[in-house]
Amino acid sequence: MMVTKLTSFLNHQLTIKQVKHIHALILINGLNHLEPMIISQIITRRSNCSQTHIRYLRSIIRYSKHPNIVSRTSMVSFLYENGEFEEALADYLDMQRSGILPCGSSVASAIKACTRLGNRNGGKMLHGQVYGYGICGDVRVGTALVGFYEKVDDMENAKKVFDEMSERNAPCFVINRYLESGNLRMAERVFSETGKGDVDSWDSMVSWYTRTGDMEKAIATFGPMAVKTSFSWSAMITGYVDSGNMEIARNFYDVTPEQNSVSCVKMINGYSNDGDVESAREIFDEMEVKDDLLYNAMITCYAQNGRPDDALQLFDEMLQPNVNIRPSNMTLATIIYVCSQSGNLIFGSWIHERLMKQMRIEMDDHVCVALIELYAKCARLDKAYGLFHGLRKKHAGVYTILILACSRNGWKHDAIKLFEEMLEANICPDLVTFSGLLTALNHVGMVQEKSIHLNHDH
Incomplete structure (x- = not known):
């Protein structure tokens, strides 16, 4: 019953405050498998998030016991778009270490993060990886690389990447630069004047509309496309899934000429x-x-x-x-x-x-x-x-798991020791942590003493 109710709430657009209340219920009731829905709620929000919200989301994704592939690949772009350039790059590298294959948008965001940070070595490393991932033809990645080399004043490599994008990508290059700077009006103007003969320009506009949630413009652009690429089909499916319209998303999925793994995963996650x-x-x-x-x-x-x-x-x-x-x-x-x-x-x-x-x-x-x-x-x-002792990075969640287990199994002093170790490491406990600690203290007759001690410390 609890799972059904929480799932129902999470299928509607919520405020950050409501999301946090539901997340607290998820943690208290041990329903951590619903955390990807919490992540999706925040990551697909159209409004800007504060730094506090970004830190909250980042901690959920980094320490979630049920990491979601789509959430992880989207997180890099999310962090970049919200000005967290160092974290965007760090999350991209962590994603690689976890064995998740990055998509074109996450690689492009990581490259753009290097550009904003002036990280010359990082940008060149990512350029080398582009060929290994087989996405050297992705215009988003190519555009990001040109911008990176321009920023670090390496015009030779900038020209080389630009030439590899081929002449047909020239309008798309201009359109993407306007879109990246937030100038949609100029991007639409270039597309109208010079981009309609360029397949990649159509892809860029459709992708932009779906990512920003403007499905009316997305379908209006997608409909007249003479050549509908797999990229645009996937973008339309993703857009409708993200907007919560699974019926239309399924209609698009069923008539897609070449169904791919990315669209399939998106549909499964949506359902x-x-x-x-x-x-x-x-x-x-x-x-x-x-x-x-x-x-x-x-x-x-x-x-x-x-x-x-x-x-x-x-x-x-x-x-x-x-x-x-x-x-x-x-x-x-x-x-x-x-x-x-x-x-x-x-x-x-x-x-x-x-x-x-x-x-x-x-x-x-x-x-x-x-x-x-x-x-x-x-x-x-x-x-x-x-x-636990071999864990590279300990967080509140894993401390809480052990504190609760120690309390349940009679290891009361171990629970208290873990809590003290947690505070020494400046790791903030949550309500569930305190619940386990109080159980342990109650069994050793130390509730009043510890209460005074904690109040004195804080």
Whole structure:
């Protein structure tokens, strides 16, 4: 009942204050699998966010036990657009380390962040990666690189990148520069005068309208396109999903000449947020060639909508010899969380102790935190502590998991020690942390003493 109500609320546009209230309920009730919907609420807001809101969103994404691929790739652009250039670049690099393949928009945003920071080495490094990712023909990336080399006064490389974009991209280059500077009126003027014979210019305008939520202009531009590219089809689908109109998004998806993984993942995420698991599975089943992104999206959909058995079954299918898709760390973190929610210690520990070793998958913080929660909930505090000490970056969420577990299992002094360690590290506890601490203090008869101590300190 609680999941249904919260999901229903999160399917409507909310204020930041309302989002935070719902997030608190999610944390208190242990419904962390709904966090991607919180992220989506903030990241798709059309209004500008304050620095406080940006920090709040960044902390959710960085420490979420259920990272969402679309959220992670969108976060880089979100941070850049809100002036967080250093964080945009850091998040891009963290995304790479997590094994998430960046899209053209996230790479372009990372390059533009280097431009604003004057990070010459970073920009050149990203230029080298462009070829490895096979997106050297992406006009957004090319435009960002030209702007970067102009900023660092390397006109030779700027000209080289511009020439590689080819003559047909010249109108698109001008249009994109106007769009990036926020001058939509001039971008529309150039498009009207010189860009209508250029396929990439059409793509740029359609993409801009969908990203800014102006679906009326998007469809008005998309309709007359002589050559509708896969990029524009994907942009239209994304725009309608983000605006909450899954029916129109599905109509576009069904008639897309070449359905791709990006659009499929977007549709699955959209249906997942609506609680329409059957439609999400239908989209998943229709794709003949499936990759780890698709499996991760569908497994996450099952996890978000309270269907752990289906999530485990799909994960098992993913590992079968006839499928044989190597799971990403994001997928492992999600499936371990499913094990945690259902109390399936055997399967979760099998992933940790056998599967990851067999596949030579390196532990990252997302998987580590998921395993800590699993072992903590299943009263294996020895294993939880072992992983906790090896965690590269500890945050409030993981401290809270252990404090609650220690309180439940009679390790009262350990709970108090963890809380004190948390304060020493300047990590702010939340309501759930205090709940676990008070339980521990109550059992050792220290509530009044600690209350006085905390009031004195703060």
